[in-house]
Amino acid sequence: MELLLKPLQDLVDKFRSLDGVGKKSAVKMAFSVLNMSEDDARIFADSIIAAKTQLGICDCCQNISVGNECSICADDTRDRSIICVVEDARGVMALEKVKEFKGVYHVLHGTISPMKGIGPDQLKIKELLARIEREDVKEIIIATNPTVEGEATAMYISRLLRPFEVKVTRIANGLPVGADLEYADEVTLYRAIQGRRDI
């Protein structure tokens, strides 16, 4: 007996191709599908197609949206003079949860990563520049992740923005709230000291 029957193996392979799914989880998920009713399996399959076909990208901020304009760009109460630049739509979600930021976003759809063969041209950077030229933008907050790629992308964009009359800022590095000095890594601690503020 081949260890998994072909239709099952195919499904396991599909689950494995998703971000962050390992072999054991993929098998577990495939068996969950087998335990579904046929109707539920069809609804699941349809929801994949629906998400893929109904969702597009906002013409302005490049965030995922239903239609050509996302709900944030369509919202008149948001401050269009502050643009927060994030790597992906998940960044927008994370920041929107905080309910603190009242500006608008720009989604890059990735970071510069020579290892993965992703250069600046594959990111939505020229769309950002076009927005700055077109609109009255006062501040760009670069909120890419504090990883090697995220930092490199932040540096690259900040350099590109120098000719424009716009304030460019970067979100702070430091200790997460609730953390312990003892367990913090040296780079984070160093940045926390560098970024110290008056109290």
Add this chain to the structure above:
Amino acid sequence: MELLLKPLQDLVDKFRSLDGVGKKSAVKMAFSVLNMSEDDARIFADSIIAAKTQLGICDCCQNISVGNECSICADDTRDRSIICVVEDARGVMALEKVKEFKGVYHVLHGTISPMKGIGPDQLKIKELLARIEREDVKEIIIATNPTVEGEATAMYISRLLRPFEVKVTRIANGLPVGADLEYADEVTLYRAIQGRRDI
């Protein structure tokens, strides 16, 4: 803005309904789908339907199969006088990987679990009894998991099988190979001592 757009939230909910998938993983997977090409998304959706519609249950051992007979039951070299009883098809897969067991299987499709409202009637126990009556079975190895439900199911089946002239055995409990006495729980250690063998 609602935190997730409806088609995306629907897809996240579908992923979350799968076994062992939490909220963050579900969101990650849904975004993976958005990053697929439309063709790949369609292939993924099709593989769900294919797995669900092409796979059935073996008439004999109740294992998942393409058609009415699984490849193990169809294999003439397997010893039909020894039946290994497992909870689900994953149990068959795990035991087949060992390449040691040459008998056949019987898949119960669950365990007795009053908490989940699963009684003996919902399991494939009567199919097992019918096999024993119909075929010349010498040994039944009960290989349900060593959990509360698995043990209860093993006890229940072993009692049901008393009237039959068949040897009933249970897979051994003990220390996993490579484990450390210091970190083993008391019940496992107790069973390991009880199940000690001459060397």
